Amino acid sequence: DLIPNILPGDHISHFDLNKLASTPMAVYNKEKVLILSPMSKFLNQYWANLLKLTYPRELIELGFIVPRNSDGDKVLNFLEVAIKQVQTGPKEKRFSKITILRQDNDSIRSQKEKDRHALSIQKERRSSMALARNSLLFTTLSPFTSWVLWLDADIVESPTTLIQDLIAHDKPVISANCYQRFFDDSKKKESIRPYDFNNWVESEEGLKIASNMRDDEIIVEGYANIATYRPLMAHFYDANGDVNTEMQLDGIGGAAVLVKADVHRDGAMFPPFPFYHLIETEGFAKMTKRLGYEVFGLPNYLVYHYNE
Amino acid sequence: DLIPNILPGDHISHFDLNKLASTPMAVYNKEKVLILSPMSKFLNQYWANLLKLTYPRELIELGFIVPRNSDGDKVLNFLEVAIKQVQTGPKEKRFSKITILRQDNDSIRSQKEKDRHALSIQKERRSSMALARNSLLFTTLSPFTSWVLWLDADIVESPTTLIQDLIAHDKPVISANCYQRFFDDSKKKESIRPYDFNNWVESEEGLKIASNMRDDEIIVEGYANIATYRPLMAHFYDANGDVNTEMQLDGIGGAAVLVKADVHRDGAMFPPFPFYHLIETEGFAKMTKRLGYEVFGLPNYLVYHYNE
Ligand SMILES: Nc1nc2c(ncn2[C@@H]2O[C@H](COP(=O)(O)OP(=O)(O)O)[C@@H](O)[C@H]2O)c(=O)[nH]1
Numbered sequence: 001d002l003i004p005n006i007l008p009g010d011h012i013s014h015f016d017l018n019k020l021a022s023t024p025m026a027v028y029n030k031e032k033v034l035i036l037s038p039m040s041k042f043l044n045q046y047w048a049n050l051l052k053l054t055y056p057r058e059l060i061e062l063g064f065i066v067p068r069n070s071d072g073d074k075v076l077n078f079l080e081v082a083i084k085q086v087q088t089g090p091k092e093k094r095f096s097k098i099t100i101l102r103q104d105n106d107s108i109r110s111q112k113e114k115d116r117h118a119l120s121i122q123k124e125r126r127s128s129m130a131l132a133r134n135s136l137l138f139t140t141l142s143p144f145t146s147w148v149l150w151l152d153a154d155i156v157e158s159p160t161t162l163i164q165d166l167i168a169h170d171k172p173v174i175s176a177n178c179y180q181r182f183f184d185d186s187k188k189k190e191s192i193r194p195y196d197f198n199n200w201v202e203s204e205e206g207l208k209i210a211s212n213m214r215d216d217e218i219i220v221e222g223y224a225n226i227a228t229y230r231p232l233m234a235h236f237y238d239a240n241g242d243v244n245t246e247m248q249l250d251g252i253g254g255a256a257v258l259v260k261a262d263v264h265r266d267g268a269m270f271p272p273f274p275f276y277h278l279i280e281t282e283g284f285a286k287m288t289k290r291l292g293y294e295v296f297g298l299p300n301y302l303v304y305h306y307n308e
Numbered sequence: 309d310l311i312p313n314i315l316p317g318d319h320i321s322h323f324d325l326n327k328l329a330s331t332p333m334a335v336y337n338k339e340k341v342l343i344l345s346p347m348s349k350f351l352n353q354y355w356a357n358l359l360k361l362t363y364p365r366e367l368i369e370l371g372f373i374v375p376r377n378s379d380g381d382k383v384l385n386f387l388e389v390a391i392k393q394v395q396t397g398p399k400e401k402r403f404s405k406i407t408i409l410r411q412d413n414d415s416i417r418s419q420k421e422k423d424r425h426a427l428s429i430q431k432e433r434r435s436s437m438a439l440a441r442n443s444l445l446f447t448t449l450s451p452f453t454s455w456v457l458w459l460d461a462d463i464v465e466s467p468t469t470l471i472q473d474l475i476a477h478d479k480p481v482i483s484a485n486c487y488q489r490f491f492d493d494s495k496k497k498e499s500i501r502p503y504d505f506n507n508w509v510e511s512e513e514g515l516k517i518a519s520n521m522r523d524d525e526i527i528v529e530g531y532a533n534i535a536t537y538r539p540l541m542a543h544f545y546d547a548n549g550d551v552n553t554e555m556q557l558d559g560i561g562g563a564a565v566l567v568k569a570d571v572h573r574d575g576a577m578f579p580p581f582p583f584y585h586l587i588e589t590e591g592f593a594k595m596t597k598r599l600g601y602e603v604f605g606l607p608n609y610l611v612y613h614y615n616e
C-alpha cells in the first residue's frame with residue numbers, strides 16, 4: 001500500500017498523493033527532496049557547499065536550468081565534469097537523479113501582447129527568471145517529491161544541515177536569510193552584511209502604493225525609488241538571537257527557500273506577469289498565500305551569497 | 309545533439325528546451341503528447357474512444373487523477389483492468405507511460421485564509437477541480453513533452469484524428485466544441501445539442517460585471533443568474549461550415565483542449581483562486597493570455613459529452 005506501486009512490465013505508476021508526507025521526520029520517512037537551482041555561472045563554492053549537505057543523497061534529486069548563451073555553455077561544461085565525478089563515485093554518494101535544462105529562447109521577447117516599453121530592465125530580468133524557474137519546476141517535480149529546495153547557484157555557504165533544519169520548521173514555505181561576507185575596510189576585518197532584500201513583510205505604505213498602480217506595474221523590493229517601508233527580514237538578523245526564530249513573510253527571495261511539494265502541486269508558480277503588482281519569487285509568495293498557505297522566514301538562519 | 313542526451317550510467321539527463329518542437333509535423337518529428345484526464349467515473353466509451361485515436365501510442369503518455377472516495381476506488385479498479393489489457397498487449401500498441409494519481413485530501417478545505425461562506429458550491433467544485441488538474445499537470449509534465457491534451461473522462465466520442473487535427477492548427481491553446489447526443493422527443497429522432505458553455509469570448513458586459521465585483525468573487529459562465537452576454541462558442545457551431553474555422557477565445561472549458569507544453573512550462577496553470585474573477589479552465593485561458601499567448605477554439609469541430 002506504499003507509493004510508488006509500480007505494476008511490473010506495463011509502465012503504470014500509481015501514486016497516492018495523500019500518503020505522500022512532508023514532515024519533520026523526513027529522513028526517517030525517506031521523504032524525497034528536489035533541489036532546484038537556476039544557474040548562469042558555475043561556482044566551485046556552490047558545488048562544494050551542495051556536496052557538504054548531510055541529507056541522504058539517495059533521497060535527493062537535482063535540477064538545473066542554464067541560459068542559452070555563452071555563459072550557459074560554460075556552466076554546462078563545468079556542471080558535467082562536477083556531476084560526472086559524483087555520479088561515477090561510490091553508489092551511496094550519488095544523487096538519485098539529475099536533470100539539466102537548457103533554457104528556451106526567451107519566449108517573453110517574442111510575445112505579442114507584452115508592452116515592451118512598460119517593462120523596466122529589472123522587470124524583464126525578473127520576468128525571465130520566473131519563466132526559467134517555472135520551466136524547471138514544471139518538468140522536474142514528480143509524484144513522489146515531498147519537498148522542493150530552491151537554492152540559488154550563487155549561495156556559497158550554508159549550514160551542512162540546511163535541508164533538515166528548514167524541514168524541522170514544518171512550514172509550507174520557509175526562507176533562510178541571505179547575507180554576504182565582505183572585508184570591512186573601516187574596521188579592517190572580515191564582516192557580514194545583508195544581501196537579499198526580497199524577504200519582506202507587507203506594509204500599509206506598500207499596499208497604498210500598489211492600490212494606486214496601473215494593473216501592469218510592479219513593485220520590486222530593494223530599490224530606493226519606491227519607498228514601501230516594508231519591514232525587510234534582512235534587517236531582523238540578530239547575531240545573539242535564537243537561530244530558530246520564525247517570522248511571517250509576504251514576499252520572499254529565491255536564495256534558499258524550502259517548499260512543501262504540495263504547495264507547488266496545488267499550482268504555486270513564479271508569476272512572470274504582475275500578480276498583485278509582484279513577480280517571480282515575490283509573486284510566488286503572494287500566490288502561495290492566495291492558495292491558503294502561510295509563508296515564513298528565519299531571520300537568524302543565514303546562508304551566504306557569493307562576493308566577487 | 310538531440311534530446312534527451314543521457315550520459316550512460318550516471319543518471320544525468322540533458323534537455324535543450326529550444327530543440328523541443330511543438331509543430332504541425334508532430335508525428336514526423338516524433339513529438340510526445342501527454343493526455344491528461346481527471347476522472348471521477350470510468351466510462352467504457354471514453355476508453356474505447358481513446359484507444360481509437362490514431363496518433364502513435366509510443367509517443368503518448370497518459371495521466372489520470374481520481375478522487376479519494378468510493379467513486380475513485382471504482383475508477384481505479386476499472387482503469388487498472390483496462391490499462392493492463394493494453395500494456396500487456398503487442399509492444400507497438402502500448403502507451404509509452406501511464407501515471408495514475410490519487411487526489412490529495414482536498415487541501416482547500418483545510419486552508420486558513422479561505423472564506424467559506426463567500427464560496428458558492430460551484431466555486432468550491434471548480435476550485436477543487438483546479439487543484440486536481442494542477443496536481444496532475446505539475447507531476448506528469450516532463451522535459452520532453454511537446455503537447456498536452458486535456459481530455460475530460462466523459463468525452464465519449466471524437467474524430468480518431470483528434471490529436472493530429474488539433475496539432476495542425478499550430479496554436480498555443482486550442483479547444484474543440486463540446487456537444488452532446490440526445491433523443492429529441494419533439495422530432496422523434498437522434499439529435500445533438502451544445503454541452504460545454506465555458507468556451508467564450510469576453511464581452512463589454514462581462515468586463516463591466518467583473519469591474520464591479522469584489523476581489524474574491526467569480527463569474528462562472530453558463531449560469532443564468534449572471535447575464536454576461538458573452539458570445540459562447542457552443543452557439544457558433546455550423547453543421548455546414550468549415551470544420552477548420554478558428555475563433556479567438558477568452559475563456560475555455562476542459563473537455564478537449566490541446567496546449568503546447570511550453571505554455572504550461574512558462575507557468576500556465578489552473579487558478580483555484582479567483583484570477584481576474586475567473587477560476588479553473590476559464591482562469592487558465594486568462595493566465596495563458598497574461599503570459600502573452602493567444603487562445604483559440606474550433607466551433608465546427610465537435611467532440612461529444614456522455615449522456616446518462
Ligand atoms: N537559467 C538562468 N539562471 C540565471 C539567469 N540569470 C541569473 N541566473 C541564476 O539565478 C539565480 C539568481 O540570479 P542573480 O542574478 O544572482 O540574482 P540576484 O542575486 O538576486 O541579483 C542565480 O542562481 C543565478 O545563477 C538566467 O538568465 N538564466
Ligand SMILES: Nc1nc2c(ncn2[C@@H]2O[C@H](COP(=O)(O)OP(=O)(O)O)[C@@H](O)[C@H]2O)c(=O)[nH]1
Binds near residue numbers: 347349374460
Ligand atoms: N479527480 C477528479 N476528477 C473529477 C472530479 N469531479 C469530476 N471529475 C472529472 O473531471 C471532468 C469534468 O468534470 P464534470 O463533473 O464532468 O464537469 P462538467 O462536465 O463540466 O460538468 C470529468 O472528466 C470528470 O470525470 C473530482 O472530484 N476529482
Ligand SMILES: [Mn+2]
Binds near residue numbers: 152154
Ligand atoms: Mn545572486
Ligand SMILES: [Mn+2]
Binds near residue numbers: 460
Ligand atoms: Mn462532464
